[in-house]
Amino acid sequence: MRKPLIAGNWKLHKTLNEARDLASSLAENLADVEAVEIVVAPVFTALTTVAAEIKSSPVKLAAQNCYPEETGAFTGEVSPLLLKDAGCEYIIIGHSERRQLMGETDHFINQKLIKVLEAGLKPILCIGETLQERETDQMLEVLTTQVKDGLANLSATHMANVVIAYEPVWAIGTGKTASNEQAQEAHSFIRGLLQGVFTPEVALSTRILYGGSVKPNNVDGLMAQDDIDGALVGGASLKAEDFIRLVRFEK
Numbered sequence: 001m002r003k004p005l006i007a008g009n010w011k012l013h014k015t016l017n018e019a020r021d022l023a024s025s026l027a028e029n030l031a032d033v034e035a036v037e038i039v040v041a042p043v044f045t046a047l048t049t050v051a052a053e054i055k056s057s058p059v060k061l062a063a064q065n066c067y068p069e070e071t072g073a074f075t076g077e078v079s080p081l082l083l084k085d086a087g088c089e090y091i092i093i094g095h096s097e098r099r100q101l102m103g104e105t106d107h108f109i110n111q112k113l114i115k116v117l118e119a120g121l122k123p124i125l126c127i128g129e130t131l132q133e134r135e136t137d138q139m140l141e142v143l144t145t146q147v148k149d150g151l152a153n154l155s156a157t158h159m160a161n162v163v164i165a166y167e168p169v170w171a172i173g174t175g176k177t178a179s180n181e182q183a184q185e186a187h188s189f190i191r192g193l194l195q196g197v198f199t200p201e202v203a204l205s206t207r208i209l210y211g212g213s214v215k216p217n218n219v220d221g222l223m224a225q226d227d228i229d230g231a232l233v234g235g236a237s238l239k240a241e242d243f244i245r246l247v248r249f250e251k
C-alpha cells in the first residue's frame with residue numbers, strides 16, 4: 001500500500017554538466033523501474049537541465065527548499081509555484097542543515113509545507129534529533145514537536161501528498177547509520193504520532209523515509225524494516241552506480 005520512495009538529495013553539489021551526466025545515467029539505467037518511486041533533488045540552477053534529461057524516464061524531480069510566498073518582493077527566494085513551473089513534483093522541507101545553518105523553525109517549515117501543498121506539489125518533511133538530544137533522552141519529545149508543529153493546520157486529505165523523512169542529525173554525512181532497530185523504533189514512533197494527530201488510515205498510508213548515511217551496503221537491512229518506506233540519500237546519491245543500487249534494494 002505504501003510505494004517505496006528512494007530520493008537523492010544532491011545538496012550543494014554538481015555543475016550543470018555533472019548534473020546532466022548523472023541525470024542521464026539514472027534515466028537510462030532506471031528506465032525499467034516501476035515498483036519504486038525515484039526522486040532526485042538537484043540545486044535550483046540545475047533543475048530545468050535535469051528535468052529535460054529525466055523527462056521520459058521514471059525519475060522525478062524535487063527541489064531542496066522553497067519560500068512560502070507565490071511571488072513578490074522576496075529577493076533571492078524561490079516559490080513552490082516557480083518550482084512546479086521548473087518541473088518539480090516534490091520539495092524537501094525543513095532539512096536539518098537548514099534548521100541548523102539557516103535557523104529554520106517548525107513554524108516557518110509549516111508555512112512552507114502549506115504553500116507547497118497549495119501549489120499542488122508534495123512536501124518531503126525532514127525531522128530528526130541531534131546526538132545531544134538523543135543522549136539526553138529528548139528524542140521522542142523532539143520528534144513529537146517536529147511532527148505536531150510541522151504538520152499543524154493540515155487535514156487528513158492533505159496528508160495523502162505528504163512524505164516524512166526521519167533523518168537523525170548524528171547520522172547525516174557521518175558514515176554512522178542508525179541501526180536497523182534504531183531506525184525502525186523511530187519510524188514506528190512517528191507513525192504512532194500520525195495516528196494520534198490524524199487518523200489510523202493516515203498513519204498507515206503515509207510514507208516515512210529514513211535518511212542518514214544510507215549506502216549500498218546497508219540499504220537492504222533498512223528497507224526490510226516494517227515502517228521504513230524508503231530513503232532520503234545524500235552522499236550515495238551523487239554517484240550513479242551507488243544510487244542505482246539503492247533504488248534496486250533487495251528485501
Ligand code: 13P
Pocket residue numbers: 009095167171172173174175211212213214232233234235236
Ligand atoms: P548522507 O546520506 O550523506 O548522510 O545525507 C543524508 C541527508 O541529509 C539526505 O537529506
